[in-house]
Structure formats: C-alpha cells, structure tokens
Amino acid sequence: MATITLRNLTKRFGEVTAVDDVSLSVADSHFVTLLGPSGCGKTTTLRILAGFIRPDSGEVRVDGELYSSPGRALPPEKRQMGMVFQSYAVWPHLTVFENVAFGLRLQKLPAEEIRRRVHGVLDRVGLADMGARYPNQLSGGQQQRVALARSIVVEPKILLLDEPLSNLDAKLRERMRTELKDLQRALGITFVYVTHDQAEALALSDRIAVFDRGRVLQYASPREVYEHPANRVVADFMGQVNLLDGEVVERAPEGNVARVRVGETLTLSATSRERLDIGRHVAVVIRPEDVVVTREHPGKPANVLRAAVRDSVFLGNVVDCRLRVDGHELRAQVDRGAFLATGDQVYVHVQPDHCLALT
C-alpha cells in the first residue's frame, strides 16, 4: 500500500523556480510518469519525493503520512523507497552480489536470507551468474539491471526511476521497457518514473504528468494525454503534430465544434473542450496519422482541402509526406502502399474530431 500526494510543491534554485506549485496524487500500485523536456522540473520533483531536496513550500505525503515539508523532512534512508538513477550509480568497488546485498545487509538480515533474496532477484533480472563480477566487467544494460535489482530487493513501497533507460541503445531500451512494465505488474508497487521520451511514457504509464517550466500541464491517462492534450504545449510534446495558428470565426449551433480560419483563405472545422468565443485565437492541432490523403475527392462534407505533394519520405512502416495546403505546410503519415510523388495534386481530409482547437 502506497499512495502519494504532492500538494502545492514549489522549489526555487536562486532565481529559477524549478518546481512551481505542483500537486499530484498517485494511487496505490500505479505506474506514474513525470514527462517533460530537460529542465522542466520533473527530476527535481522526483528528488523531493526521494527526500534529497526539501521543498520551499508544499508537502509530500505517503499514505497520508507527512514525508516532506519546508520545515520537516523524513531523511531518504527512512522512506522505504527504491531508486534507479540515470547514471545507474552502481558502486564500482563492490561486486554485483555486494551491490545488491547492500540494502539487505543494512537491515541486518541473516546471511542465508540475504543470499537467497539476492540470488532470487538476480535471477529475475537475468543476471543469475554475474554475482561475482565487478561493475566494470558489465555492459551498460547489465549495470542497469544491477541498479534495478539493488533497488527492488529491499521490497520498497515505492520505486523511483530517474530516466533509467536514457543511456541504453534503442533496441535494448525497448526490451527493458517491456521488462519494467512486467516487473511493475508482478511487484504490485507504486512506480514513479521520470523521462523525456513520450513513447516510453505512453507505453509504461497508468497516468502521465506532463511538465513544463516547473508546472504540471496535464495529468491524465496516456490515451487522454495523446488524444486530448490540454493545450498546445502538451500536444507539441506528445509526438509529431501539425500546429496551425488561427482564429474562431463561426460556431456550430451545439457541441464544441467551431470554424477556425487559418491564414487568409483556409477554414477548418475543429473540436474543442469548451465552447469558444468568436474571435478567440487558437492553435489547430492535427496529428499526421489523422490526415487522410486521396487522389479523388473523398466526398465528405467538411475539411476537404486540395493539396500538392512537396515530398514524401519512405520510413518503412509508413510514408511521411509533406503537403502544401493553401500556403501552409501539413505533414501526413500515409500507408506505404500510397505512391505519392513530388508535385502530385491530391485531396486532404481530416475529420473534425481529429482537428483539435487548443488555447
């Protein structure tokens, strides 16, 4: 059982406000990701949670118990948390076995139990026969597993992970991602995970907190964050999007659909969260995979535009296509069966509920 509540956390470093009034609550056994570009405050938040940093204001509670506040903070060693660092922080002067056994030895457990648990966890992370090695004899991926084993062998209530996969190559990263998810399900403990990689966040999390400049912009499920980003910053951060600046010129009689004029001549029907006033400046966000490209007119009532193909790049599973629409550039991801050549005249269609008008 471990629920976490962050309430109005703020942390300044000199002039810079690293964490700005952050409030989050994490349910028990959830996998929560703090996502954002570097310097957005996600790591500082994690380190406050770990007890390495004290907040300037606000508080951290775990299971309702006060862990951190400006005046009082439980030291890290008393928090019963585990942490995996970006640099792994595997101790080079200790063997793999001793690295993993460290926390158990501090608990003064019997030697036999330590041996059993260390071997158990090494087996689980796939390092069964590496116990006698020193870290400098291991690859980066293996060191990462040692760090992981070391932090879960003590059976923490909460596991904190600070960009644990960022030093691995792409293929290994994907494999570790799956293993982490499996591990979290098997352990059933709360994971708080920091990353700047949105694909990682989408794949792993129960909920994602999107950070920017010290603030949480959105805290929701991966699907919600992806399909209904709270604003243009979140949309921009969640993978590649087309962002078109425009102005609301007309409203549908009901529902949250509006006509948005982009530039001089282009007008699109777009969906928004709330009813938008006429004249409101918005960003129209369209994901490349939601752009449908056809040679014939698709015969839909709204959002059908004429476009010229500027170029198309074969990416393997899809074709990435740059289109010219009324003086605007639009990216589209189309089926690899579509053979588009530069200069081709095509039709573009985007369903109004895939056109998001964000403020």
Add this chain to the structure above:
Amino acid sequence: METNGALTQPLTARGAAVIVGWRQRLPIENVVLGLAALALLVLVGYPLVWLALGSLGLPTKLSLARYADIVGDPSYRQPLVNTVELAAGTAVLSVLFGVPLAWLVARTDVPAKRLIRTCTALAYIIPPYLTALAYIILAGPNAGVLNALFVAVTGAKEGPLNVFSMPGVIVVISVHAFAIVFFFTYSALLSVDATQEEAAWILGAGRLTTLRRITLPLVAPAITAGALLAAVISMALFGPQAFLGLPGRLFFLPTRIFSLFSRYPPDTAGASALAFALIVLTALGLGLQRWYLARRSYVTLGGKASRPAPLALGRWRWVGLAYALLVIGFAVFIPLFVLVSAAFSKNWVAGLSPENLTLENFQYALFQEQVTRRAVGNSLKLAVAAATAATLIGALVAYLNRRTTARGRQFLDYLSILPLGLPGIVLAVGIIQAWIRPPLVLYGTIWILLVCYVARFIPVAVRSADASLAQVDPALEDAARIIGASWLQTFRTITARLIRPGLLVAWLLVFIPSMGELSATVLLYSSGNETLSVALYRLQELGRLEVVSAIAVFTVILTLLALVVAQRIAGKELDELASGR
C-alpha cells in the same frame, strides 16, 4: 577557364620548388626541435649516466663494493632504515591531516573552505626547510617557545618537546606533505558521482554508513596514491632532514649522501650507491602508486557525475573547522608567525616586546653581510635564467611530443618527466660527476647551479606547456602554414601566442622552486656562488636564527609575490595551481 589556369600554374611551380627545397636543406624546425632534444639529453640524460657509472666506482675502478656496504655497513644501512621509517610516518600523518580536510572542504558545509584550500596550497609551496627552521624556534629542546611556555606554566625543569628527533622530522615534513594527500583526495571526492552516495542513502544507509561503506572505499585509491607520493617526497627533503636530523646525528639517505660528499676526499662511489638506493626507494613508491591507481581507479565510471549538495554538519561544522584550523595553523600560520617575529627580534628567546623589536636582521642580511647580499643576487639571477631556459626547452619538447611524429619523442617525453622522481641530492650527485670533468667543466661556477635547476624543474615546464598545447587545435597552426607562414613564423606568431599564458605560468612555476632550492644546491655551490637557501643553511649552522629568519621571511615574500602573479595569469585557485590541476 583561363584565369583558373593562370592561377594553378605558378602554384604548381611553387609547390615543386618547396618539395625540392625540403629535400635539399635541413628545415628550420628540425634544427630548433633537435636542439631542444639535445639540451634535454645533455641536461638530464648525461648526469644520470654519470650517476650510474659513479656508483660502480668509475672512472677509477669498477667495483660493487659500495652496494654491498648498504647492506653490511651500519653507517650506510641506518640512514636507509631511517628513511623508510620517515616515509612510513609521513604517509600515516599526511593521511590523518589531509583526508579529513579534503572531505570537509569537498563534501560538507564547513565554513572558510577557501581559506583551508589556500592554506593547504601554501603549506605545500613554502619551502619545508623554512618550516623546519620555525619549528626549531618553536620546539627546540631547551629554549623552544613551546617548551619555555610549558616550563613557565608547570614549573617543570624542562619542556617535553624535542624537534631534533625522528618524530620531530616526521611532523615537520608531514605538515608540508599532507597537502599532496589533500589534493588527491579532494579531486577524487569531487569526481565521485553523487548518485553513488544517494543510492546507498535511499536504501537505508545513514550519512556515516554511506561515508564509511561507499565514499571512503571509492576514494581509497586516491588516498593511497597520495600517501605514497607524500612518502616519496618526504624521503627527498634534504632541508628538514638536515636542520632537524644532523644536530642529533640522525641521518637519512640525503643527509648521509651529503656527508659522504662533503668530507675529504669525497666518497663519490659511496654517495652514488646511496643515491641509487634512494632512487630505488623512490621508484618503488612511485611504481606502486601508478600500479595502484591503474588497477583500482573508480572515477569516470557510469554516467555524468553530478555535484552533490554539501552535507550539513550542523554544530559539528565548528568541530570540523577547529580541526582544519589546527592543521593549517601548525602547517602555515604558526611557522610563519614564528619566523616573522624572530626576524624582527633582537633575540628570539626573549619573546615579543617593544624593546626586543628591530629591523637590524634585515639590514644585516640584505645589505651588510657579504655572503647573503651576494646570495640574493645569485638566487634571483639563477631563478630567472632557469625559468626562462626551462620554459623554452619545455615548450619545444612538448611541441615535439604532441605535434610531430619524430622517432624517439616518447623517450624524450619520458626523460623530461624523469627528474620529477629524482630527489634533488641524487640529481646533484649525478650533475657534479658529469660537470666536474671535461669536456665541459662547470663545477666551481654558478653555471652548474643553472644546469641543475633547469634539469630539476624541466618536468614542471614540460607538463605546463603540454597542457596548454593540448588546448590549441592543430588546425589553427595548419591554417597559418597553408597561407604561407613558415614553421618558425607559425610557432612564434600562432602557437607561442596562444599558449603564452600557460608558458608564463610555467615560467613562474619554475621560478618559485628555483628561488628556494636547497637539496641539490647544497652539494653544488661554491664560494662566491651561494644562493639564498645556502646562505640560510650556513647561518643556521652558526645559530644566527634571527638573521636566518629574516632571510626566510624575505624568501617567503618573493615566493608569495610570484605566486600571486602566477595565480592571476592562470586564473585558478592557489590549490589548483599548486597541485597542477
């Protein structure tokens, strides 16, 4: 097309001419660099050859008798045993002084960090024979200030301290050598990734457990290496060994070598053999240090190192500060204070009082007494000349090693670093044998001291120049060559300009130790060519401690001036400068 042709035509012609010319005459760079290499061979290599020959009894007769004496003859063996004892004692004390200070400064919120760092560097830079001098005044058996104080307070017959003893020598050398351990430990602590400690912390280890189980083991190789280097340095320090050992007939290898050389007729073979014993001990220490560092270096493992927040010590920070002040007090403040007050006293035993104040000691040392007056001039001339020559040769050797593919350049590089591992007196034994006989007789002139200083301090110049050169992209030189500058022009206008600050620092880093050099000078000087250090050494033997203190204060002031300038140019903290970081 025509313009194109017109352009290429002369270019090809010129290119051909250059290639022909290059084949025909020796290019200037080969001459210049060759001369630098030759200078290095003559200055460093030649004396070493004579050191080896001399120890075998050459040129008189070939014999290994002297080596046998080291084992058999107690007057040879005892100094060896004493030297090892001194080295071991220094290693232990240096760790006790240096490690806590390094940890306090690197990892905690102890106050006055900069003061601690600067004073540690000063402890390293002040010539240790001056510290020894201060400790004679401070803890001499009868009249020593601390002993007099003890007698006055307790009413005992005599004070408990006797600086003319093995513990005395070890303490005085350790308050100098602990700086090495400090430098090593401090930079190792800075390079330990803070997450290494946080990882232990969050697993349930307290601060102390983390320090004991993680931090200290991680920096243990650096501590050991620092202690070994401190031990090696302690063995070579002639000054304190002579000042504090000779009155009690306590001999170490350097002082025994000196005594063998200064009797008549000098026992050259015996001195050379002992010198070799000292080299072996030094090489052993340095070899062990390198091996240990290479085998167990933990730095630069894992990702980027992050700097930790300093550990809040709470009230304990004052305890830490007290300890640091105690160490730097005994290393810097108290010795300097003692020297300054003795220098301004009519009689140092009488203590500080208005009646006892005088400027006469300075007046006597700097203007009246012939030898010291001469010595000031000699020391300045020698230090300037040695710094200039060493920097020039050093820059060229560094260039040769870094920028060319000349054969044997690694050997030159090695040769240029070698004097670093040679105790001053050992080098002097080689130099005296090399330059006392034709083809070039320098013994009896001031030139032999110049030759010695250049040889002794060339490693500093080479390393400093090399570090600067490493910062200069070779493309900057290539760009000058391709638009028509000759090698010499390029070296003068581009390379030398770009590394000029580094060279100035190198110059000062040779100048400073040259001003205070004693351990080789004491063997090589001749009447009329005395240096400040020799004048001080001789007056000390005569017991004129007030005048000696005045010379000491003068030396310290010159050293500090040069240091401040070097620090300004280099833009570094004093401890960074002193430890060569």
